[in-house]
Amino acid sequence: MTTTPAPHLAGTAARPRGAGGDPAGVEVVAASPGRMVGCVILSLWRRDMMHLLRERSRWIGVIVQPLIFWALIGVGMGGALARFGGEGDYLAYFFPGIVAMIVLFTAVFATMSVIEDRQRGFLQQVMVLPSSRAAIVLGKTAGVTTMAVVQVSLTMAVAPLAGVDLLGVHWPLFFAVLVLGCAGLTALNFCLAWVVNSTAGYHGVMAIVMLPLWVLSGAMFPAGEGWMGWAMRLNPMAYLVDGLRHAMAGGLSADANFGAGFGLSVLAVTAAMFTALAVRTVARSTQKARV
């Protein structure tokens, strides 16, 4: 092994802007905590982008599986509906729900890494930085949301098979719904991952919380009357599916349960609420461990 002498005295080119030094010539970290928040968000986002480009298996799990569900359930349910006298194209009805499932899977799989990263991985070094730990939540949310946008955009290549006219899609609404819905889901999953703090426990939560929320989102069937209708109204994921339905129909869909503007507002509010909750959870977990 050949090593060079400790490079710290020669590293003036790398001295952080605004860095000071003590009489012994030791360089110190001088980036202000406020500026560091932005740097941490950017770094965590970049890290997620590196993972997105390298982990091919992730693409199969996140995109291919929902598309298989779409084809199998769509064809099967379409046949069942026709047998009972139903009308319409179930594959087309089901497609926005499948896009929502891709968003959900992206958020779930990407936030799962938070558990291991926090216990014995990369996040440890982020936790001891002087910047606010809110940067961890914001960086992760930015990374996962970008992943979801990329993956859903690629998935839209098959949308014409579901009768979606790509030229007729209301793209600004589509991406607004996608970004807000994914940010909210990521922040919610981040909270759950942080609190559960075990991969096995997280899988359990996903099975009993997130998947039922998706089923109750209007992805597979419209909002009914009674308790199911109310459950859908209270389910933030329902507004994601509804917004995507509106956007794919060019801005207004007859199959949607809520108005596009109202749905977008709900998504914005829930994204803000879940992000605030995640930030609070990270801060409180530190406090809790301190007592």
Added chain:
Amino acid sequence: MTPPVTPRLAVRRLAHRYGDREVLRDVAFDVAPGEVVGLLGPNGSGKSTVLSALQGLLRPTAAEVMLDGAPVAPGGPKLRARLGVVFQQPSVDKTLTARENLRLTLQMHGVFGAGQRARVEELLAWAGLAERADEPMKQFSGGMLRRIDLVRAVATNPALLLMDEPTSGLDEASFRRVWALVDELRAATGTSVLVATHRPEEAARCDRLVVLHEGEVVTVRSPASLIEEMEADVLVLETGHREEVRDTLEAALGLTLRDEPYGLSAGCTRGHELIVDVARALPREKIGAISIRRPTLADAFVRLAGASLDDGGSANGAGRGEARR
């Protein structure tokens, strides 16, 4: 008269409770500029809790911390801004390369562009891993991971480096390489180092040791002074008949023996004479081997705390200060 040096880090009245359990009691110590101070104690002695309190990962029940003479909040941003941290497990992303990990660390600290690239190359060269900089770190050995983790922790030249069992699980060669980097670091930059360890050979590398047992500071001394206070020799008995041998030697020679993984041991002053007496006192079939060795910091810890560094429990038959003949 030389004015006293202001400590880089001064910790006073550090205390912490988990529910009813008191895990730190009135812990106090200093770390001078450029000094390597070890927190020596077995698992559960409170070493990692001290480090967690300084890193802001845990809020202590009580603490006063001063950095370069100025009071700072324990684990607060002012303190964290001057820290580099090496955790028990390397805190790198093993799916990324060493170069990418170092770039991400520097980005988080606000170092970008040409300065970042130059610094990454310096750090890789210093760690002796420039040729493997573009391999995913999951292909690295434990020692290589540790070296990258260490240079990551000091990438922005912290004033104080905290290391939590940095060589745990490493072989002798990797241990020496990691400590060669630490020695170079403080010689070149004057960085202070606070290292938690239960390895005697690691403790011997420190300038001073804060000996911790059950959350209390037993003593703060140099490794050399701790060894000097020990008896000249340690009698080592390899045997599968611990109880019988212990009883026999206690009755015949007044020896107080403590359990070791291989058998029993006892501090003594004239080992070369004692070894003959022990051989005479015991039936041959009860002894695997008898030897004499120089005392280590593990022996010093047993003498001070009455417990072994290996298991965190009390050494059998040896209370505080009782292990001497």
